[in-house]
Amino acid sequence: MMTPNDYPAAFTTSRRIYRNKRVLRETLVGWLFVLPALLMYATFVLVPILLTIHYSLYRWNGVGPMTWVGMQNYVSVFQIPNLIGTISNAFWLVVWFSFIPVSLGLIVASVMHRVGTGRFGAIAQTVVFLPQVIALVAAGIIWGWLLALPGLVNQILRLVGLGAISRAWLGDFNWALPSVGVIGIWVLLGFCTVLLSTAMTKIDPAFYESARLDGANWLQEFIAITLPLLRYEIGVCLTVTVVNALAAFDIVYVATAGGPGNATAVPGLQIYILAFTQRSVGLASALAVILMVLVILVILPIQRLNREAAL
């Protein structure tokens, strides 16, 4: 039998149990909502990451027995010039796909912000954004033709009297990689420009007005106001474009297939060739792991920039 004094204690205990039960039930229901997405993601993304790491420790042709080789595949990636070459090519592409579009994008965006008002500005935004929605394969095919010997690029060069330097750009050992880079600029410049100019419209005009009262010119305004206030968006642009550069596949596959020689071979393409035409699954996996680590290593410092900007 319960004395009156015991009653409140018992009551709160039972309430606590009741509440814990309810919280537990809600958590369970909540997890049921997340489960389908999580299962798909785990099966086709998370498990494959682990499997790639696993395969990278073996010599394997994909069907026969697997031979344990430890870190040998990683050593090979760094020793075989064609493989380590893809990584240095990827870093060159970062310059073309990332640094140039982001810097040019900043300049064009600040121009767009100042003179791109009304209908003209809206049309300009739509037009320069266009390459973002078309297939990268199509971009590769279009530019493959533009950069060919009889293509538009050489035609323009001849027109302005630079016919002497005209060439089959994508077939030239020295110029193929920069030419692929130009395709990347074409695809990504509009995205960076529109993103940055949209961000600029959110900056309080009072900043610029007071700067102008102090006699600041365009460049000083740009360095003292625009750049610091757009730090977060610049970080976003860098992240998106760097991932595009390091993980490049479509454009290179269509425009050059890695050639001439290995002049434009990038990790994504080399993984594909190693695994699916040369059947060196272990080696391809080692390159894949290096690529994934590389992306994270390059992106993490940029995220720090973002976080500081958010504070």
Next chain:
Amino acid sequence: MRVGRFELFAGRSLLVAMMAFTILPFFSIFLTALAPSNTLPRGFAYLKDPQWGNFLEAFKQAHMPELITSSTFLVLAIVPAALIISTLAGFGIGLLRISGANKLLLLFIFGMTIPFPGIIIPIYILERAVHLYNTRFALVLPLIALYMPFAVFWMRAHFVNMPGEITDAARVDGATTWALFWQIHVPLARAPITSLGILMSIWTWNHLLLALVLVEDPLKRTMAGALGAFQGHYANNVPLLCAGTLLILLPTLILFVLFQRQIITALLQGAVKG
């Protein structure tokens, strides 16, 4: 902001130049597509006799009706399913705020940094093992999964910003969690769901790598995958290749013109929130 006359002129000239840089390539292949088939035309030339028939020829040679059917099937099989499960997950993480929600969110964000070539080998081996390889569904499951990091992140960003009063009011009225989701929050989330659907349709249409690896028959691939094969066959017939490329681009271009504001906003927001 006051802008001087000279600056206005110089600035607009720069923007026009940039628009030209974006648009000229399209004009160039359009003109090339109208050149006589099997010739090697110049990049930009006046055409006495435009060969409109090239488009018809490319339409037939590329088996366009089959391609459109197969790509449309893929979009219909992938996008609604991906929308449903990502909305569910976004609701669970963003609105129900289940314990471990932040860790789950980080796990999905981590997925956005994974380059597709990095995980293609196990996906191929997995599909061979379960006999999904080279079937109609070969691309469906992996593409749904590959969209999850962005899609869950996107939907969660919507739900996490919904005012709590809506949820509280529904709870007071005795709504179950499912009713709260289906009858109240899904109708309110129509805009972000539509944007996400448009984005995933374009991505599916344009996807190359998985199509290349998991489907042998180019006619069962995505549009971009078929285009890759088309290029191999018609490398020497530039006008036809250009005509085919334009045909394959056409649906995405139309979609872009129709939904340009939504697409631009969605792509920008997706990047910024990411």
